[in-house]
Amino acid sequence: xxxxxxxxxxxxxxxxxxxxxxxxxxxxxxxxxxxxxxxxxxxxxxxxxxxxxxxxxxxxxxxxxxxxxxxxxxxxxxxxxxxxxxxxxxxxxxxxxxxxxxxxxxxxxxxxxxxxxxxxxxxxxxxxxxxxxxxxxxxxxxxxxxxxxxxxxxxxxxxxxxxxxxxxxxxxxxxxxxxxxxxxxxxxxxxxxxxxxxxxxxxxxxxxxxxxxxxxxxxxxxxxxxxxxxxxxxxxxxxxxxxxxxxxxxxxxxxxxxxxxxxxxx
Amino acid sequence: xxxxxxxxxxxxxxxxxxxxxxxxxxxxxxxxxxxxxxxxxxxxxxxxxxxxxxxxxxxxxxxxxxxxxxxxxxxxxxxxxxxxxxxxxxxxxxxxxxxxxxxxxxxxxxxxxxxxxxxxxxxxxxxxxxxxxxxxxxxxxxxxxxxxxxxxxxxxxxxxxxxxxxxxxxxxxxxxxxxxxxxxxxxxxxxxxx
Ligand SMILES: [Zn+2]
Ligand SMILES: [Zn+2]
Numbered sequence: 001x002x003x004x005x006x007x008x009x010x011x012x013x014x015x016x017x018x019x020x021x022x023x024x025x026x027x028x029x030x031x032x033x034x035x036x037x038x039x040x041x042x043x044x045x046x047x048x049x050x051x052x053x054x055x056x057x058x059x060x061x062x063x064x065x066x067x068x069x070x071x072x073x074x075x076x077x078x079x080x081x082x083x084x085x086x087x088x089x090x091x092x093x094x095x096x097x098x099x100x101x102x103x104x105x106x107x108x109x110x111x112x113x114x115x116x117x118x119x120x121x122x123x124x125x126x127x128x129x130x131x132x133x134x135x136x137x138x139x140x141x142x143x144x145x146x147x148x149x150x151x152x153x154x155x156x157x158x159x160x161x162x163x164x165x166x167x168x169x170x171x172x173x174x175x176x177x178x179x180x181x182x183x184x185x186x187x188x189x190x191x192x193x194x195x196x197x198x199x200x201x202x203x204x205x206x207x208x209x210x211x212x213x214x215x216x217x218x219x220x221x222x223x224x225x226x227x228x229x230x231x232x233x234x235x236x237x238x239x240x241x242x243x244x245x246x247x248x249x250x251x252x253x254x255x256x257x258x259x260x261x262x263x264x265x266x
Numbered sequence: 267x268x269x270x271x272x273x274x275x276x277x278x279x280x281x282x283x284x285x286x287x288x289x290x291x292x293x294x295x296x297x298x299x300x301x302x303x304x305x306x307x308x309x310x311x312x313x314x315x316x317x318x319x320x321x322x323x324x325x326x327x328x329x330x331x332x333x334x335x336x337x338x339x340x341x342x343x344x345x346x347x348x349x350x351x352x353x354x355x356x357x358x359x360x361x362x363x364x365x366x367x368x369x370x371x372x373x374x375x376x377x378x379x380x381x382x383x384x385x386x387x388x389x390x391x392x393x394x395x396x397x398x399x400x401x402x403x404x405x406x407x408x409x410x411x412x413x414x415x416x417x418x419x420x421x422x423x424x425x426x427x428x429x430x431x432x433x434x435x436x437x438x439x440x441x442x443x444x445x446x447x448x449x450x451x452x453x454x455x456x457x458x459x460x
């Protein structure tokens with residue numbers, strides 16, 4: 001007999017997790033896969049603490065998931081279902097307030113300002129409340145690649161940015177807006193499912209190394225941001241895109257939160 | 267849909283959801299297209315023989331344009347993830363077979379388990395979503411030769427699908443393709459009425 005009983009140690013207490021285990025495979029993300037002689041299978045977030053092979057006893061130690069501490073942030077989403085507007089079409093963005101792309105009640109209007117930069121021109125935009133969201137009208141005359149951002153100054157400073165295509169353009173080398181904290185896409189024209197997407201974090205125009213960037217997408221089932229990335233020496237990080245909806249990247253630094261919505265164009 | 271959709275997006279749109287089987291089919295279809303150096307089928311220039319009727323076949327249909335309706339998708343019910351893609355113009359075919367995995371990756375095992383489970387808790391739903399994301403990345407970034415075997419296939423490409431006249435069933439009155447109708451004396455009878 002060579003199976004073992006597997007125990008899980010939780011806050012010092014051991015409880016039997018699975019009997020007759022004959023296969024243990026440590027996997028990615030601190031996961032351990034267990035299979036026993038009865039064909040039962042489990043995946044637990046734990047590390048191996050102790051193996052007493054003579055007593056057929058293996059003790060795993062639970063890895064606690066970091067508690068989710070939601071904070072408020074702002075983000076933009078287009079009011080279209082296919083990721084871009086056509087010239088002549090009323091281009092409209094929605095502004096949300098919440099966490100992990102789950103919206104709380106509508107952001108209040110006070111202290112919010114919105115801008116668009118298109119073809120090198122910056123202009124202020126009007127915000128208004130519509131049902132449970134704040135809306136921003138971009139108008140019908142736009143044509144090109146619009147960089148939209150919203151700024152809020154309260155106890156902390158919040159920025160929300162997005163790049164929106166009006167008509168079909170393939171711009172590369174998007175210029176940063178010059179915000180105090182900003183997430184800039186590395187290559188705007190390549191935002192495809194099943195490929196890596198890169199962004200750069202700039203603090204006062206300079207790359208911010210070692211910053212934690214959270215990433216999520218429309219309709220995630222996770223309570224917390226499903227992805228936590230770290231910027232490299234050039235302030236860059238990459239994410240392999242696997243969800244169909246728009247993605248949101250978020251970074252916090254010095255009491256400032258800045259988000260960037262990656263609008264997928266299909 | 268105002269742009270040329272990348273193959274992966276096409277397949278997901280067609281299939282309705284993202285799943286490991288579909289993604290494996292996407293890899294096979296993209297490989298076949300590159301290997302045979304062909305564009306997606308318009309009018310039966312390509313032909314696919316599929317030995318399974320699971321998710322991956324939808325990638326063959328949407329990416330290569332070998333579809334059930336056009337008649338250039340032939341199904342052989344062997345329960346094998348094997349696709350033979352033939353090009354009429356190039357007069358060659360490639361047989362692509364998914365490699366057998368004795369030890370499936372733990373992520374796939376757990377994903378299948380959660381997929382079979384009817385209702386999921388919030389944690390399980392999040393876990394399933396995470397598993398799919400890692401499986402997705404693994405399938406799309408693993409070298410093709412680790413996922414599939416392939417070989418040039420000796421394959422006699424059949425004639426293009428025929429279009430037959432429609433005749434009227436003498437019992438139900440509905441139309442039926444002539445070779446499928448049965449003669450009862452001078453009258454046609456459709457398969458449902460026999
Ligand atoms: Zn499927
Ligand atoms: Zn009939």
